[in-house]
Amino acid sequence: MQAFIQTIIDKHEAAPVRLLAILRDIQAEYQHISAATIEILATALKLPRTQIISVIEFYSFLHTTPTGKYDILLSDSITDRMLGKQNLMFYFASQLKLKIGELRSDGLVSLNNTSCTGMCDQGPAGIVNGYALTRLDRPRIDAIIKLIEQHTPVKQWPAEFFAVSDNIYQAGLLLQAPIKPGDALKAHFQRGAQNTLAEIDISGLRGRGGAGFKTAMKWRFCAAEPETERYVVCNADEGEPGTFKDRVILNSYAHQVFEGMTVCASIIGAEQGFLYLRGEYLHLYEKLQAILQERRESALLGNNILNQGINFDIEIRLGCGAYICGEESALIESLEGKRGIPRNRPPYPVSQGYLNKPTVVNNVETFLASTKIAVHGGQWFADVGTEQSQGTKILSISGDCAKPGIYEYAFGVTVAQVLNDCGAYDVLGIQVGGPSGTFIDIKESQRKLAFEDLATGGSFIIFNQSRNILDIVKNFTHFFAHESCGFCTPCRVGTSLLKKQLDKITEGHGSAGDIVALEELCQLVKNNSHCGLGQTAANPILSTLQRYPERYAEKLKDISYEPGFDLDASLETARHLANRDDAGAHLTQVEED
């Protein structure tokens, strides 16, 4: 074991910033990171053992206790559930003869839930030993179980189990007519760095991750920093449930993403870039590495790019299952091999980012757009969209529609148009921008997708009239409680309290005061949390409570108050100890008048 671990440490140059990569490699071999391994790593990396333990315990895909030789996770996104995931999960567990969340006694297999894996257009989805599984159904699960019981290595499983489709149904400025590798860089060098930056400014491009900060301004701020060691980071930690457009962009347009990063690097003066790829997209890793290599061989990356005397390279760092790492400062912490805890701001990443050096962090789609703008100019982009939201937006459409997949629209498109194009009928409502966004009713379908109306990072989940609003809200609320990093009190305790309070109501134990308490708690978490996660975690409840108060009200009991726990069930231990079970040993929950 020691020899293997040493090989892994050497491979990653014993660099503490590569701790996640080291832990991933060790876990892939031993299915967990043992106490003995932690001691070896602490010595070799010169880190306190507690830092290694705390990193392992932070990320969902890392474990201190063994998982199965076959570790299976099913995506627990609302879209997977709508495609029958829950039944498949129970079936899977019963056929494997294990409990969900546990390791089977023979150590061969473990099964658990995981947050949205970004396969919402081809679910129910899962992950086996890190690799994405799509289109799960009973026959496929039967086949998987057979392969597991026969100890067939995952590498030898049928390729169709791992097939991931792009499903692009509508292409616009960004997805049509890809440019040839190098063309954006050539145009950029010919024009001059400052002129390209001016074009990005003219284009009006704003960050595509959702926050919408002006890209040219971010790059300009970073370039103006006195510190000259600077970094470019591409945020490919697409974790918002219902979002999968970055997966498609990286699968089919990666050259243009890397080229956008390189253009940015030459403008801000960075020599090192990172692609922070969410762990769920491990299946893209080798392919992306090959593209980077191809670019190095074509002088589009590395030393003296296109003979312009510019040096820049890109390293891919994988995430390990933490939604919070999509937040840019948490992402930077994670890039540094630490727990993904959002930093206090200011300072902002443009002045103190990776290793506290000036850093530009942009979304995958933003870099793709930058490449296109470098070729076609800013006006080409600015001519499309609305006055405050220029250009196009790539949407990930899932849920109840005939053609779930990728759609690119000019900003300002109405929700109704989108619903029509993807074949959605009998619609109840749409979750725009994912759980952290807004749930809108079909009555609002004339609203526009744009920063000035419905801002979105791209998630667009459609629900038809057969869906239960409270089931949707419950799934989202549980998601946030699971993904809260725990740094600040309002989010750490608040998201779990939201989960308890919502469950109390949906399970029929609520009374009128509970809705008031729920709403008060929502505001508390929203107004006091440290970062975007906590500030938006109550959005599913708030936006549905506003639109469908009756769905909540019909769950309430008529009594004025009911405790949040089952009084009679709580007496079970006492009854057992007293060895009695007569009528006097039972209590009714609340005396009804």
Added chain:
Amino acid sequence: MHKTITIDGQEVPFEAGQTIMDAAISADIYIPHLCHNPDYQPHGSCKLCTVKVNGRNCSACTFPAMEGQDIQNHSADLEQDRLRITQMLFVEGNHFCPSCEKTGNCQLQAVAYYLKMHDNHFPHFFANREMDASHPEILIDHNRCIFCNLCVRASQEKDNKNVFAISGRGINKRLIINSKSGQLKDSDIDINDCAAHICPTGAILIKGTGYQVPIGQRIYDQQKIDEVSLAEESKDHG
């Protein structure tokens, strides 16, 4: 000439590099806080010191003071949120003040008194937390840990050690000890370390010193936390 900010209508001078909390303490203005201690790097996690800066919520302990800031510290809304955040800390762990040795000297309890907290409001988590009594001189009761990170910072910044760390995620967050066994007795903590004495609650206690001061004669039995805090903190930094 000093630059100034305004806190609840009062002009407060500040120096470059000061946070809103620093400026407030220098001007004898109390902003409730638990994870903050002016002797250590600001952390910004408890969120009790949330103030409104030009209408926007910010943590006073980490947010830089800047010319022209109009800051609200005492308002019914802010006090209500601080009360609720304190209640969150109470239900998250297991805090039984009457049976805790720290009662009367506990900052969590004192802040609760200051904010006029009469109940826990939220349902209890009844978290299953353990005690570590392994060390001959120092006791850890995880039930009372509020994750202020002060012991972590004290050990790193003042003791030049790394005895404590925060592990886990979300509501499963936990304080861990840097030793092979995970127990305090096997760590390199010393009774004279700052980390052993910094805990604002009763999570880290010194053995053999219990109840030397009778209940009723302790710090916050006699003075409110705003007075104590300002006297202590502006003494060092005023």
